[in-house]
Amino acid sequence: MPKPRVIYWFRTDLRLHDSPALKAALDLKPEVLYPIWCWDSHYVYRSRVGVNRWQFLIDCMNDVSQSISKINKKSQLYVLREPAVTLLPKLFKAWEITHLVFEKDTDAYGRDRDATVIESAKEAGVEVIFRSGRTLWDSDEVAKANGGKPTMNIKQLQTAGEKVGEIEPPIETPKSFPDPGELKLDFDQTQPEPTPDMNEKYRQNDEGSYNGGISGPKNDFHPPTLEELGLKPATTPHRGGESVILERLNSILSDEQYTGTFEKPKTSPAAFEPQSTFLTSPYLHFGALSCRYFYHRVEEIVEKRRKAKKPVSEPPTSLHGQLLFRDMYFAAQAVLGWSFGQTYNNSHCRFIPWHLPSKVDVSTKLVTGDYEVDDEEKEKQFKRWAEGRTGFPWIDAIMRQLRQEGWIHHLARHSVACFLTRGGCYISWERGAEVFEELLIDHEAACNIGNWQWLSCTAFFAQFYRCYSPVAFGKKWDDNGDYIRKYVPELKDLPKKFIFEPHKAPIQDQKKAGVVVKGDGSQEKEGDVAMYPKPMLDFNEARDVCLQGMKQAYHVGLYGNSPKVLDGSWKQLFDDSGEGPTEGEQGGPGGMLSFEEADGTEEDGHHPATPQKSKGGAVPGSPKSTRGRKREHSQGTLDGAFTKSAKK
DNA sequence: TCGTTTGTTGCGCCG
DNA sequence: GCGGCGCAACAAACG
Secondary structure: OOOOEEEEEOOOOOOOOOOHHHHHHHHOOOOEEEEEEEOOHHHHHHOOOOHHHHHHHHHHHHHHHHHHHHHOOOOOOEEEOOOHHHHHHHHHHHOOOOEEEEEOOOOHHHHHHHHHHHHHHHHHOOEEEEEOOOOOOOHHHHHHHOOOOOOOOHHHHHHHHHHHOOOOOOOOOOOOOOOOOOOOOOOOEEEOOOOOOOOHHHEOOOOOOOOOOOOOOOOOOOOOOOOOOOEOOOOOOOOOOHHHHHHHHHHHHOOHHHHHHOOHHHOOOOOOOOOOOOOOHHHHHHOOOOHHHHHHHHHHHHHHHHHOOOOOOOOOOOHHHHHHHHHHHHHHHHHHHHHHHOOOOOOOOEOOOOEOOEEEEOOOOEEEEEEOOOOHHHHHHHHHHHHOOOOOHHHHHHHHHHHHHOOOOHHHHHHHHHHHOOOOOOEOHHHHHHHHHHHOOOOOHHHHHHHHHHHOOOOOOOOOOOOOOOOHHHHHHOOOOHHHHHHOHHHOOOOHHHOOOHHHOOHHHHHHHOEEEOOOOOOOEEOOEEEEOOOOOOHHHHHHHHHHHHHHHHHHOOEOOOHHHHOOHHHHHOOOOOOOOOOOOOOOOOOOOOOEOOOOOOOOOOOOOOOOOOHHHHOOOOOOOOOOOOOOOOOOOOOOOOOEEEOO
16 A cells, blocks of 8 residues: 555644644655645635735744744645645646645635535545534534524533533644655646736735746745735734744733633723733634634633632633634534625524615625615715724724724724614624725634624624713723824824814814814815814714614514515515615615626526526636626635636 | 623712 | 712613
8 A cells, every 4th residue: 555645735724733634634644745725816816805914824824834844844835826626636646646634614615615626636536634623613513413503692502512522632733744745836827817806906016926836936835925916015013823822822821810810891992002812813713823722721720720719700701702602603604604694695694774785696695795885975984984084083993903903802893893883874794894804814704704793783692772882982991092092193182081072172172182173084184284084973863773773673573584685575664764775665685776687687598597506606617707797706706717827 | 581791870989 | 068980770672
């Protein structure tokens, strides 16, 4: 029997410690082991990825590459510039691969991609091994233990988790690493279709990460640089990497009192330098930190304190409670798949007639990535929210910290999410989730989507009368407004009395502080004087309107997959004078006057009759129509529709 | 009854 | 007497 020739395919598991999948690869005792990363066009073009998350990803890749080299200087992380679905079949042949090993992915996109890869491995006679490693428990097993239903609260998750069994103890970091084999690249590079490019607006130059061939312009298999991606330098102070977080974790956990009595709701969203929590989330996202390793390290400390009869915190507010919520969202996503990320056709998301609803493609039942502007004023409010110029300093400080640093405290996320949706603007949570997707360095699809549904009271949470005030909530944590002074520097010299409501400051006070409160934020200066906008809405008034709207929507009681939502007839159930795009009886399912029509209704009527499982669109060679303004849906595109092929 | 993380008011207490 | 602070009660009302 010849010895195995193995590809270890790194994805969101950029670590060497506690990796069940990596252990499975090493247990094969391979003759050669290729640790690779496939440069995925879904991430490059079809997901919203801001520059700060790119930086963090590249940090994590470089770090794991160095760690591999430290164990075996002949090896490294080999970054190959082609999407996995086209690249892997070629590598199987060129490198005479016998086994492909990777960590299981439960994201809807990841599952579709992996299904395609597994299929091609089968055809090539390559054995595929994958292990769950991204969550405390295998999300599919949790879902099964929960009766095949999404876990919608923490109790369900805990009960299901207990049924699945003990959380696996951490696996040691490997001490040796097999050599890679010869890196033959005697095949053409298939270049992915660069349009639609969801990140076009952030690029200062053309995206060029596929231009230097499969091994990169220096032929060293290094990750692409931000310049190659056409992006400006990152602005975040947070840096990625397994070695960074493992070291920091030791210093976090050395404070046993902090670790053992941690209660999330008691940590301040306004704290900076240092923050009140320890930013493990981006490392968890890229897999630079194992959640099980983290869990067990915390549990060890809590157990020690329990035995010593010292006070300890308990889930859900404790540190391990935070990890349980993460698993809850993963398990819910594992059941609902693509529909988890949208309202339309989501069986567990309440339907609310939000402003700026997503456009949907009724043939696939998926959102297109575009949205309907039902009201120009709401579009303007959305832009002002996203850019941090609402005229509410607390909201603006949070949104500016998010844009600049890529991380904001959990309660800060609550505050701005409530404000955009049910507690202020009555704008679709899907718009907010997209902005977070772009800007967060810790963006985890399952958690981001879950939290937006939570805050908008469309799933997981329902007490919509509990509404965050953009003034009072911030004051509770930061009476002096230091957080605002840091992130909205044009207000830094305003007296404490007006820092949360600068429009109430008399002209003399504004003058003294060197700021004029005026306009809508589109102008930064008036002459030499800094400008800060007036509030874009009357909060008390807006909150009442939202509350009425929520009450009515709850009373109507529709969900994303209700027949009347699917066909657009929901409007008949809403009062025309209510908030949101409720007017008229005609319109698309997203709610508006127009919507994305199904493919092939005109000239070429050969679109599959049952497009629900969009498998057809996922396989190379069956490109979807991109005629006119029509876009492929934002979440669903595989790296399948290739038109461009270039020689290496 | 309770739910990880509301806002406001009013009371007692302290200086 | 009064302002500031911390805390408890309450408001509104979901599944």
